[in-house]
Amino acid sequence: MALTDFVLPTEEVSFPGGSFAVRGLSLEDITVLLTSHGPAMEQFFKKYSGSPDESSPMEIGMNLVAQAPAVAAQIIALAADEPEKANVVRKMNLAVQQVALEKIAKLTFDASGGPGKFVEAVIRLVQGTTNLKGSLQR
Numbered sequence: 001m002a003l004t005d006f007v008l009p010t011e012e013v014s015f016p017g018g019s020f021a022v023r024g025l026s027l028e029d030i031t032v033l034l035t036s037h038g039p040a041m042e043q044f045f046k047k048y049s050g051s052p053d054e055s056s057p058m059e060i061g062m063n064l065v066a067q068a069p070a071v072a073a074q075i076i077a078l079a080a081d082e083p084e085k086a087n088v089v090r091k092m093n094l095a096v097q098q099v100a101l102e103k104i105a106k107l108t109f110d111a112s113g114g115p116g117k118f119v120e121a122v123i124r125l126v127q128g129t130t131n132l133k134g135s136l137q138r
Contacts, residue, residue, distance in 0.1 A: 008023050009023065009024065009107055010022060010023045010107070011103040011106070011107060013096065013099050013100045013103060014096075014099075015092060015093075015096045020080050020082075021080065022076065022079040022080050022100055022103050022104050022107070023079050023081070023104075023107055024079070024104065024107030024108035024109075024110075025075065025078065025079060025104065025108045029075075029078045029079070032074075032078060032083070033071065033074060033075065033078070036074060037068065037070065037071045037074065040067070040068040040070075040071045041071065043067070043068075044067075044068070044071070069090060070086070070090070072089075072097060072101060073086045073087070073089040073090040073097070074086045074089075075101065075104060076089045076097060076100045076101065076104065077089050079100070079104040079107075080100075
């Protein structure tokens with residue numbers, strides 16, 4: 001299979017009057033989230049890096065919506081490939097946001113082997129980038 005044959009998996013999220021598609025998060029998305037919401041993302045990663053892969057997408061999504069609604073809205077907007085629409089997502093009802101986050105988590109975590117493995121991979125990448133940045137500044 002070549003890259004031209006690759007079809008990015010998506011899922012539809014319905015809301016009153018329509019629907020939109022979401023995909024799993026990419027490395028670029030994580031970078032945007034870390035840049036925009038570093039402290040909230042750090043707490044999120046700390047919480048799930050030590051957890052077994054038994055955390056459900058629903059649990060993760062609800063915790064994120066409750067603790068960091070701006071992060072949740074930006075995640076949904078990024079996964080819908082409309083990052084400039086995070087302010088619209090923030091106004092959606094909780095049920096729609098929760099369904100979107102569950103689908104995004106499923107698409108993201110299924111591809112990476114579960115929440116724990118995903119978080120570990122992101123932490124390794126961030127640490128590697130930080131170490132590289134430090135060695136380049138010398």
